[in-house]
Amino acid sequence: MSIFGQRVSGSGESVFVGGIEAAGDIQTSGSLLARHHVSGSGKGLFVSGVEAAGDIQTSGSLLARHNVSGSGKGLFVGGIETAGPLSVTGSSTFAGNVTVKDDKKLYFGTGNDAYIEYDEDGTDELIVSGAAGGIDIKVPWAVADALTISTLPVGNVMTFDTTGGSATEHAITSVVPHSFSDDMDLADDKKLYFGTDDDAYIEYDEDGTDELIISGALGGIDIQAPQGVADALTLSTNGSAMVTFDTRGDEETATFAYEAVLSAGGVVGDNQQLIFGSDDDTYIRYETSDDLLVISGSSDLGVKLEGSKLTISNADANAVGGGFNGAEDGGIADSYVARVNGEIVTTLLVNIDDLKSSATDLDVIGENDTAAAYLTQITTAVNGIIYKVEMVCVETPAGSNAATDIDLVTNTAALAEDVAYTSTGTTTVLIKGEQLPSSEWEAGISARTSGSFDAADVPNAYLYLANGEATAGDATYTAGKFMIKLHGVSTF
Numbered sequence: 001m002s003i004f005g006q007r008v009s010g011s012g013e014s015v016f017v018g019g020i021e022a023a024g025d026i027q028t029s030g031s032l033l034a035r036h037h038v039s040g041s042g043k044g045l046f047v048s049g050v051e052a053a054g055d056i057q058t059s060g061s062l063l064a065r066h067n068v069s070g071s072g073k074g075l076f077v078g079g080i081e082t083a084g085p086l087s088v089t090g091s092s093t094f095a096g097n098v099t100v101k102d103d104k105k106l107y108f109g110t111g112n113d114a115y116i117e118y119d120e121d122g123t124d125e126l127i128v129s130g131a132a133g134g135i136d137i138k139v140p141w142a143v144a145d146a147l148t149i150s151t152l153p154v155g156n157v158m159t160f161d162t163t164g165g166s167a168t169e170h171a172i173t174s175v176v177p178h179s180f181s182d183d184m185d186l187a188d189d190k191k192l193y194f195g196t197d198d199d200a201y202i203e204y205d206e207d208g209t210d211e212l213i214i215s216g217a218l219g220g221i222d223i224q225a226p227q228g229v230a231d232a233l234t235l236s237t238n239g240s241a242m243v244t245f246d247t248r249g250d251e252e253t254a255t256f257a258y259e260a261v262l263s264a265g266g267v268v269g270d271n272q273q274l275i276f277g278s279d280d281d282t283y284i285r286y287e288t289s290d291d292l293l294v295i296s297g298s299s300d301l302g303v304k305l306e307g308s309k310l311t312i313s314n315a316d317a318n319a320v321g322g323g324f325n326g327a328e329d330g331g332i333a334d335s336y337v338a339r340v341n342g343e344i345v346t347t348l349l350v351n352i353d354d355l356k357s358s359a360t361d362l363d364v365i366g367e368n369d370t371a372a373a374y375l376t377q378i379t380t381a382v383n384g385i386i387y388k389v390e391m392v393c394v395e396t397p398a399g400s401n402a403a404t405d406i407d408l409v410t411n412t413a414a415l416a417e418d419v420a421y422t423s424t425g426t427t428t429v430l431i432k433g434e435q436l437p438s439s440e441w442e443a444g445i446s447a448r449t450s451g452s453f454d455a456a457d458v459p460n461a462y463l464y465l466a467n468g469e470a471t472a473g474d475a476t477y478t479a480g481k482f483m484i485k486l487h488g489v490s491t492f
Contacts, residue, residue: 100116103119242257281298324366324375330355346486352480355417358474363418389430391446397479397480408464409429409463431447
């Protein structure tokens with residue numbers, strides 16, 4: 001071993017096979033090589049530091065209170081300990097551990113642009129400070145676990161997979177929940193997937209509809225609101241609630257602050273109510289026990305129905321016959337069947353324009369020589385037990401030689417136009433044209449069945465309009481409209 005009392009200096013290469021011990025500096029402009037330990041004052045201490053223009057190499061330990069620097073390579077098999085900066089402008093190889101003491105920084109960059117530090121006196125965290133351009137962690141390409149974040153005892157917490165088919169198809173797999181204390185941004189037209197097989201996703205569709213798309217899985221979408229909360233779920237716009245779901249009490253409610261438009265209709269379940277009024281003043285409900293739709297009026301004013309046209313139709317009238325079905329301009333314009341308080345009212349709006357009238361009394365009116373020239377078939381199931389019939393002229397019948405004395409009758413047979421309603425089957429005369437004031441129909445004139453009306457043969461019979469008089473010849477109606485009402489009673 002070589003021993004020097006104060007300073008060791010040389011401008012060339014210095015080789016110390018046995019080692020170096022000095023209380024002062026060791027300085028050389030060449031290379032400094034020691035096979036064993038380098039120490040000063042017997043304790044491996046360099047008060048002024050170590051400086052070399054060439055390599056610094058030791059298989060033992062290097063201890064300095066101040067700077068250690070070299071412009072060549074540094075090879076330290078045993079280790080380095082310094083109280084000052086360690087500076088090597090070349091490359092350094094360490095076969096053992098490199099330790100940076102608590103609250104000391106490992107700097108990067110000529111201007112100490114970034115560093116790594118263990119903050120012992122503060123947060124007990126390892127601090128990696130990014131430079132002005134940030135931190136770039138470059139992971140290898142096409143590796144299943146290109147970057148892994150792990151912890152004990154869980155193991156791998158997050159794994160980055162770069163085996164995707166392109167630079168944008170990589171997977172990040174995490175086995176623990178994540179909490180975000182600030183916003184998280186997902187780029188336009190990119191999806192946040194849910195499920196191992198990408199079963200559902202959320203996406204902002206910038207290139208398409210500008211909508212936020214929430215795709216349901218095969219089981220749909222289940223939004224689970226908390227129980228017992230006044231505003232358990234709120235849909236709002238611009239800070240104002242549009243729909244609020246209240247889950248307090250036994251009957252949850254949804255409050256709409258805006259008009260609700262149902263383009264595909266809506267369904268209220270059996271025996272459930274559609275309620276109106278802040279105090280549940282009225283409701284609409286379908287009752288399965290009675291098979292009825294119940295409309296409850298308010299306690300003070302009842303029910304008021306408004307509209308330019310109010311139609312009550314509980315069923316379709318039986319079909320019109322082929323000889324009166326409107327192949328010409330005339331026929332049945334509209335038909336309604338209404339059931340009100342046990343009564344069934346069948347309303348037929350009839351237009352005889354362009355239909356035919358023969359010259360013979362009692363002949364059926366209809367399409368020229370066409371079979372089944374009836375308005376409808378009367379059945380108990382649809383029309384009830386008929387007890388009264390009414391007929392009103394809305395437009396005066398007209399046409400050269402056309403009969404204006406028109407009868408309303410039923411017959412158990414399906415008769416053709418230009419056939420007498422007394423020729424076959426059983427006939428029931430409901431209203432005769434000759435009972436009118438002038439024995440003919442004019443707009444505004446109405447008639448009804450007599451008080452002794454016998455409807456025993458009306459069930460399952462067919463309803464006809466027929467000539468109530470003979471005329472000078474066959475004719476075609478150019479006008480004529482009627483409203484016919486059949487009053488029946490439903491069976492009970």
